[in-house]
Amino acid sequence: MSILESILFETIVAGTPLIIVALGQLIAEKAGVLNLGAEGMMAMGAIAGFAVTFHTGNPWLGVLAGMVAGALMSFLFAFVVLTLMANQVASGLALSIFGVGLSAFIGKPYESEILATVPTWRIPLLADIPIIGGPIFNQQPLIYLSWAIFGGIAWFLYKSRPGLLLRAVGESPSSAHSIGYPVIRIRYMATLFGGAMAGIGGSFLSVFYTPLWVEGMVAGRGWIAIALVVFATWRPFRVMVGAYLFGGVMVAQLFVQGSGLEINIPSQFLSALPYLATIIVLVIISRDQNTVRLNAPVSLGQPYRPDA
Amino acid sequence: MVIKNKLAKTLVTTALVAVASLFSATSMAAENVGFVYVSPIGDAGWTYQHDLGRLQMEKATGVTTKYVENVPEGPDAERVIREMAKRGDKVIFATSFGYMNPMLKVSKQFPNTAFVHATGYKMGKNMGLYNARFYEGRYLTGVIAGEMTKSNVLGYVAAFPIPEVLQGINAFIQGARSVNPKAELRVIWVNSWFDPGKERQASLTLMSQDADVITHHTDSTAVVQAAEEKGKYAFGYHSDMSKYGSKAHLTATTHHWGNYYTKVVKAAMSGNWKPENIWGGYKEGMIALAPLNPAIPAELQSRIASMEKQIAAGTLHPFKGPVVDQDGKTRVAAGQTMSDGDLSGMDYYVQGVVSKLAK
Numbered sequence: 001m002s003i004l005e006s007i008l009f010e011t012i013v014a015g016t017p018l019i020i021v022a023l024g025q026l027i028a029e030k031a032g033v034l035n036l037g038a039e040g041m042m043a044m045g046a047i048a049g050f051a052v053t054f055h056t057g058n059p060w061l062g063v064l065a066g067m068v069a070g071a072l073m074s075f076l077f078a079f080v081v082l083t084l085m086a087n088q089v090a091s092g093l094a095l096s097i098f099g100v101g102l103s104a105f106i107g108k109p110y111e112s113e114i115l116a117t118v119p120t121w122r123i124p125l126l127a128d129i130p131i132i133g134g135p136i137f138n139q140q141p142l143i144y145l146s147w148a149i150f151g152g153i154a155w156f157l158y159k160s161r162p163g164l165l166l167r168a169v170g171e172s173p174s175s176a177h178s179i180g181y182p183v184i185r186i187r188y189m190a191t192l193f194g195g196a197m198a199g200i201g202g203s204f205l206s207v208f209y210t211p212l213w214v215e216g217m218v219a220g221r222g223w224i225a226i227a228l229v230v231f232a233t234w235r236p237f238r239v240m241v242g243a244y245l246f247g248g249v250m251v252a253q254l255f256v257q258g259s260g261l262e263i264n265i266p267s268q269f270l271s272a273l274p275y276l277a278t279i280i281v282l283v284i285i286s287r288d289q290n291t292v293r294l295n296a297p298v299s300l301g302q303p304y305r306p307d308a
Numbered sequence: 309m310v311i312k313n314k315l316a317k318t319l320v321t322t323a324l325v326a327v328a329s330l331f332s333a334t335s336m337a338a339e340n341v342g343f344v345y346v347s348p349i350g351d352a353g354w355t356y357q358h359d360l361g362r363l364q365m366e367k368a369t370g371v372t373t374k375y376v377e378n379v380p381e382g383p384d385a386e387r388v389i390r391e392m393a394k395r396g397d398k399v400i401f402a403t404s405f406g407y408m409n410p411m412l413k414v415s416k417q418f419p420n421t422a423f424v425h426a427t428g429y430k431m432g433k434n435m436g437l438y439n440a441r442f443y444e445g446r447y448l449t450g451v452i453a454g455e456m457t458k459s460n461v462l463g464y465v466a467a468f469p470i471p472e473v474l475q476g477i478n479a480f481i482q483g484a485r486s487v488n489p490k491a492e493l494r495v496i497w498v499n500s501w502f503d504p505g506k507e508r509q510a511s512l513t514l515m516s517q518d519a520d521v522i523t524h525h526t527d528s529t530a531v532v533q534a535a536e537e538k539g540k541y542a543f544g545y546h547s548d549m550s551k552y553g554s555k556a557h558l559t560a561t562t563h564h565w566g567n568y569y570t571k572v573v574k575a576a577m578s579g580n581w582k583p584e585n586i587w588g589g590y591k592e593g594m595i596a597l598a599p600l601n602p603a604i605p606a607e608l609q610s611r612i613a614s615m616e617k618q619i620a621a622g623t624l625h626p627f628k629g630p631v632v633d634q635d636g637k638t639r640v641a642a643g644q645t646m647s648d649g650d651l652s653g654m655d656y657y658v659q660g661v662v663s664k665l666a667k
Contacts, residue, residue, distance in 0.1 A: 219504070
């Protein structure tokens with residue numbers, strides 16, 4: 001692979017966990033639920049995925065386990081904030097801490113274990129396209145899944161009736177309730193979906209990406225995904241752009257460092273560049289106040305009492 | 309638990325301290341020794357090596373040891389150290405750079421306790437320092453790298469541009485160039501001690517830029533694993549990491565603190581401890597190489613073995629002149645060796661490093 005091809009390849013790999021997690025969060029937030037626990041849910045997804053893959057030898061069972069673990073964590077959160085009406089911000093932070101800690105506890109025996117690398121899937125013909133073919137169509141299978149998730153979510157939100165309902169619940173839960181829709185149940189489902197996606201994102205890290213398990217390996221990616229949703233003004237396509245941009249700038253700065261180019265920029269600044277570039281670009285493309293108003297879920301983070 | 313949230317860190321540490329103080333109220337054993345660790349012990353790495361040292365010392369001296377792992381550097385560290393001093397620990401070892409100021413502060417309040425701090429530069433009336441000459445091992449791995457490379461490109465994944473890390477980088481390429489003048493080194497800073505994802509990405513980047521022998525100064529095993537996957541060579545660091553890549557792992561620069569801990573604790577028990585500034589290497593047994601990979605030719609293996617002896621005897625110094633930096637400036641003249649003062653202030657790359665260091 002040429003340098004350009006490896007940059008492209010690595011960019012897609014680095015962006016993928018962010019896309020999966022952020023799209024899941026986007027669905028939950030569109031329904032009005034702000035779950036700051038992505039870091040914890042990813043960590044649980046990572047250890048569940050790693051442990052199951054380690055024992056069964058099947059990475060797909062691992063992804064499934066990660067998904068279930070993430071969903072279970074988000075169920076805990078949903079119960080606390082939707083049924084018990086607790087504060088979403090505080091509960092989400094608690095979930096993050098709890099998930100990271102619990103995953104470390106469960107993961108102790110797996111710290112020295114390693115998994116076989118999952119081979120890439122080569123898509124015939126498309127992978128033969130010069131330059132972009134290899135990096136895009138000869139990738140780890142979960143990357144294709146992330147595109148499928150993106151397509152599904154974009155269609156669901158903007159083209160389907162349940163998607164419209166989900167957005168209605170996020171905009172005005174009382175209106176949705178008054179015309180007979182089960183607001184709390186819909187929010188439960190959206191939150192569980194967000195958790196399941198975070199779990200898949202976590203298992204991608206531990207099963208496909210590194211592949212190893214050590215505590216703290218999520219290393220802040222859950223928080224980046226949450227920020228990405230906000231900066232992308234709750235639009236799936238912008239989430240995807242932002243995630244790849246973040247991954248791309250990160251990979252590119254590593255290449256620049258290794259190349260020995262004569263640049264007098266401290267490496268600390270280069271490391272901060274992905275964050276900076278992503279925020280600037282997303283703020284610029286989302287600077288239109290109307291877009292923000294149209295897309296930000298009005299009831300985000302607010303508890304809803306159907307009987308009130 | 310690695311916890312990102314500041315508030316949570318404080319809460320957890322407070323809880324730990326509270327639990328620790330409950331125990332200290334009941335235990336009257338005078339022969340306690342406390343250890344403060346910056347990360348979880350885990351299965352390999354910096355803290356793991358310190359814990360091996362603790363266990364060895366415990367066996368050799370019969371004292372009871374207690375440790376607190378994952379203590380954030382800063383005010384939390386001060387609380388943990390003070391609590392250990394309060395419960396009557398004779399000796400307290402703090403094993404990370406950021407514990408320096410908290411420990412110095414606490415040491416003044418407990419004049420009868422021996423405080424020992426790793427990798428810092430401030431001493432006190434009852435506070436000593438210790439550190440190891442990691443660069444000695446780095447030099448030898450550099451020699452192996454220089455002989456084993458086919459592309460003449462080596463790679464280094466590094467955490468932060470501080471003198472200790474730069475010593476390792478420069479010693480590595482000095483070693484490589486001593487046997488292979490064509491060798492060059494690419495360095496990538498990930499600006500994190502621990503982020504397996506990013507460490508892996510940096511390794512892949514280096515290998516795509518033709519590096520065929522890579523090493524790292526970060527805290528996970530991701531680099532060795534990435535090399536194994538791509539069929540390249542790698543060196544471990546801190547601990548023997550061969551189980552993470554049996555083909556790739558040529559050897560590792562490993563740290564050994566057990567003898568030193570035993571010496572300090574024995575001295576403290578007999579009342580003879582005085583604060584010292586120890587910077588030990590091969591000679592003191594603080595540095596060693598992990599078992600060499602059979603892929604390394606026997607001739608090279610025996611050469612490495614004799615170089616280990618020379619380093620221990622002081623006849624071979626990784627920074628023996630001429631040492632020329634990247635800009636062509638001579639840092640050590642021919643025939644001389646670099647002083648410890650210059651070593652600990654290192655802020656440049658030597659010749660052979662392709663990457664540039666921003667000034």
